[in-house]
Amino acid sequence: MSYLEYTVKSVPAGYRKVLYLNWPIVVLLTAVAGVGFLMLYSVAGGSLTPWAEPQMKRFALGLAVMFAVAMVPIWFWRNMAAVAYGISVLLLVYVEFFGAVGMGAQRWIDLGFMRLQPSELTKIALVVFLAAYYDWLPVNKTSRLFWVLVPVFFILLPTVLVLKQPDLGTALLLIIAGGLMMFIAGVHWAYFAVVIAAGGGLVYAVFTSRGTDWQLLKDYQFKRIDTFLDPSSDPLGAGYHITQAKIAMGSGGWTGRGFMQGTQSRLNFLPEKHTDFIFNTLAEEFGFVGGVSLLILYLLILVFCIASAMQNRDRFSSLMILGVGLTFFLFFAVNMSMVMGLAPVVGVPLPLVSYGGSAMLVLMLGFGLVQSAHIHRPR
Template structure:
């Protein structure tokens, strides 16, 4: 009996036991995520003036997400690949459901109630899209990927959810979803000239797309170019954010001492502008430390992609890493005035249940790729 148990622990692939898989989990990465979430707790404690408003919920959500992440990490990645299509179709169904029966908030219809949880399906869809595309490309040969007809279904797989997300409307998440899909296409080996054609077409269609935007979306673009044109309206958020960033200086004003945040000049300080809150209280040094922690998370994602021996895991890791990077990049660029304001949270730090749930779900899949990085998927399809 003991010999059989030992053989199971020493077998890396199909016979791998739960104990061995737990041993294979990179616990340094888990500690890194805990550190980032701790930054979020401190920032949300300050934003709410105590733990009750935001920080306590953040800690509970992260704790639940941590259990979920570790549970998913133990699931064989081939089992995940087998049911990736179910996840993708389920994500699309939720997007349709939110358009039919979703809750309306701040002029957008983006949420649905599932028991006590208010879910934003567009957040979940990015993970499901990566799963679906990875499943499509997992055993495709180089020649098959070069066939334009082979790319029609995955292109539709991207366009359908992006169109549904834009319909909500949610321009920022829609664009991020499209870029995440593009990253998976690139990692799968789609030729560069095809991306060039798409970008050229997007450039030509940009004036038409601009006219189709909602008034508040056009106002965000105008305000980005000249925030002072409407300092008390559309330009208010970014002006106050820049004031807070500048007032933090090198070392910051100190924990709970941020004037822009605590005097309520800084809007949405617990969600979209949480990075500004951190920079005001902990200064440039604190902001760079936070960015360093987030950069390490992104680097780990791509390191997993490089170490994985099967295409499904590589594409999954690239897609998940790109999604996390884009959220960090867009949020930081937004609050610093580098791009138009677009309602994108800072992952693991901003207040929000859907973002936390989907982020930890994605990291669970990433850890599953890492644990099962040597799994056999079979030869490429011609």
């Protein structure tokens, strides 16, 4: 027995779980959140209010949630997967009828002290539920048609409810995350080929439907597509957001203008500078080096998730860890693509950096599940 193993085993069982935590992930999450605090302080003109201080409190609460979830055995969370999924769907139905309205969308439940966005909870609940489903399903049935259609139904149900809010960005994330879960679970590639072909047909139908009685997207969503394809066509209207975002990124150069020296954010040219477009503020103030540094932190978190999943011999745990890691990847990949003009603007926040409560707390809950699987893995 090595000295390290002896030291760990000499610690009382109640405290040993803390030593088994995946501490690199904890450190990396804290580092990314620290970047967020710094940028929220900057966009507020050098003040902790109104964004940085609440964000710090939320992250502290998120850490507490992550540690609490991590201490609970992973089998408990597996048994609760269907319950969590059911609750998330019921909350989406509740929002449809009684949800709070903001910025033209009905997406929130007003709890008084904060606004809860159930669609954020659904992202994690869906991943956990699909991991439990494929853990229960015998491997030889994974690609049989009936057993493929079952998870498709469970993916589409919350997706349709989220689309009605309307929230196209989150709906797309649910579909992509669900599809990735099916893929890593071993569903045959031919099903995905059919879906991709159908997706191409749907895109054609969407553009064909424009201006007709059966229009598939709302006018503002078509406007976002137009803006994505040609922002310069309306630089002071629909293209304003992405035009200013590109100016902010380009003006940062290699090393940036300096902390709190970004003109686009300080002079309020950059819209939603504390939420969706906060990455542009970072790029303007810290340049290419700052943007790439944040991207490296994100990728390291993903790498440690993949490594933890590969080390885990429990099928549910491995699938769930990969699912949470890939959902996290979709968050930052879509946001960065969006604010750089590589994808339409769909309102996806930059994880742990953008200002917001629901997204941060649910993400920390997801990483708590990752930690639980890591701590309680077969040894």
